[in-house]
Amino acid sequence: MSSIPANLRYAESHEWVLDNGDGSVTIGITDHAQEALGDVVFVELPEVGTTLAVGDEFGVIESVKAASDLYAPIAGEIIAVNEALEDAPETVNEAPYADGWIMKVRLDDAAALDALMDADAYQAVAAED
Numbered sequence: 001m002s003s004i005p006a007n008l009r010y011a012e013s014h015e016w017v018l019d020n021g022d023g024s025v026t027i028g029i030t031d032h033a034q035e036a037l038g039d040v041v042f043v044e045l046p047e048v049g050t051t052l053a054v055g056d057e058f059g060v061i062e063s064v065k066a067a068s069d070l071y072a073p074i075a076g077e078i079i080a081v082n083e084a085l086e087d088a089p090e091t092v093n094e095a096p097y098a099d100g101w102i103m104k105v106r107l108d109d110a111a112a113l114d115a116l117m118d119a120d121a122y123q124a125v126a127a128e129d
Contacts, residue, residue, distance in 0.1 A: 002032035004123050005097055009116035011073035012125055017116055028101040032126040037063035040092045045081040046103055074112050080104040
């Protein structure tokens, strides 16, 4: 079974969100999502400075099997992207919750984190896939 860290929040679209404690969050795709995709060969990163609403498409992740759109689990401004993924997209497979992060976002509303799923709720969603 996939790893689902308890300290993160989750979206039904299989993105995880880490509260950085400073009004920003780090976002990536879950272990479950990277397993379903298979070997990641390309990550289209969003532009720093872009403002996202919940549900906005912010990029694409391509694997040997498929290409999947990435959706913003939270609203805010992109303040950083993981440029290392341009040269090493496989990092998403190797460390989805660590070095495989995709972007950092300055939150519009920190209370919006409460609308995301906790690990137990995401576990149930992932089990349905």
